[in-house]
Amino acid sequence: MSADNPSTPSDSHAVDRAMSGDDIATLYDELADRYERWGRANHLFSGPLRKRAFGDASGRVLDVACGTGTNIRYLPPTAQLVGVDISDEMVEAARAELERLRRGGTVYRMDAQELQFPDDSFDTVVSALSTCTFPDPVAALDEMARVCRPDGRVLLLEHGRSGVELVGRYQDWRADAHYEQHGCRWTQDPLAHFEGTDLTVIESETLLLGVVTIIEARPA
Numbered sequence: 052m053s054a055d056n057p058s059t060p061s062d063s064h065a066v067d068r069a070m071s072g073d074d075i076a077t078l079y080d081e082l083a084d085r086y087e088r089w090g091r092a093n094h095l096f097s098g099p100l101r102k103r104a105f106g107d108a109s110g111r112v113l114d115v116a117c118g119t120g121t122n123i124r125y126l127p128p129t130a131q132l133v134g135v136d137i138s139d140e141m142v143e144a145a146r147a148e149l150e151r152l153r154r155g156g157t158v159y160r161m162d163a164q165e166l167q168f169p170d171d172s173f174d175t176v177v178s179a180l181s182t183c184t185f186p187d188p189v190a191a192l193d194e195m196a197r198v199c200r201p202d203g204r205v206l207l208l209e210h211g212r213s214g215v216e217l218v219g220r221y222q223d224w225r226a227d228a229h230y231e232q233h234g235c236r237w238t239q240d241p242l243a244h245f246e247g248t249d250l251t252v253i254e255s256e257t258l259l260l261g262v263v264t265i266i267e268a269r270p271a
């Protein structure tokens with residue numbers, strides 16, 4: 052692992068080379084088209100989970116690592132949305148999705164580990180399937196805590212290593228290849244990232260053979 056791209060202590064299967072933020076941006080620039088093409092299937096599969104995780108987000112809402120903007124349609128229409136992502140292509144796709152859905156809001160290219168927003172500037176921070184790709188997930192979670200109002204909420208939809216041993220072993224076996232292809236550590240334990248951060252987990256629910264975790268946290 053390189054010094055400026057810390058791995059996470061929670062990875063159950065470390066890879067030889069950790070990607071930097073620039074690597075991830077380049078990779079997701081290339082993947083953006085595929086994400087758009089698979090949009091319908093993605094909504095079918097993950098839509099109910101996103102609704103469950105983010106359906107009651109309120110006020111000024113920040114979507115961190117928003118990707119192509121998949122979360123947008125599951126956020127209440129009253130939410131004032133700001134999205135950020137490190138990939139230019141993802142940012143373009145999320146802006147197009149905002150327009151398609153005729154939703155107000157803004158999307159910026161920004162590193163989740165160095166959010167360019169003042170402290171306490173959002174009522175709700177949401178993020179989906181993201182801690183697995185952040186070079187430093189703890190830094191990103193601390194940034195989410197910083198920009199969230201002290202009485203606000205941080206809502207995450209995450210994935211990780213299955214508690215079902217057969218599935219978990221398959222994930223272990225494919226971990227390096229999956230990381231190379233998607234920059235995604237799919238054997239992570241998403242809850243373990245919270246230890247020592249400025250966020251306190253209020254509630255968590257694990258679904259789909261223990262692969263998906265919905266998390267509600269608050270600034271500590």
Ligand SMILES: C[S@@+](CC[C@H](N)C(=O)[O-])C[C@H]1O[C@@H](n2cnc3c(N)ncnc32)[C@H](O)[C@@H]1O
Nearest residue numbers: 079116117118121136137138141162163179184
């Ligand atoms: C697996 S995709 C998930 C996208 C979207 N949240 C969704 O649920 O469809 C991971 C996203 O995280 C973004 N990302 C990774 N590292 C980031 C960082 N440091 N700052 C901002 N975005 C980042 C990638 O560009 C990509 O769009």
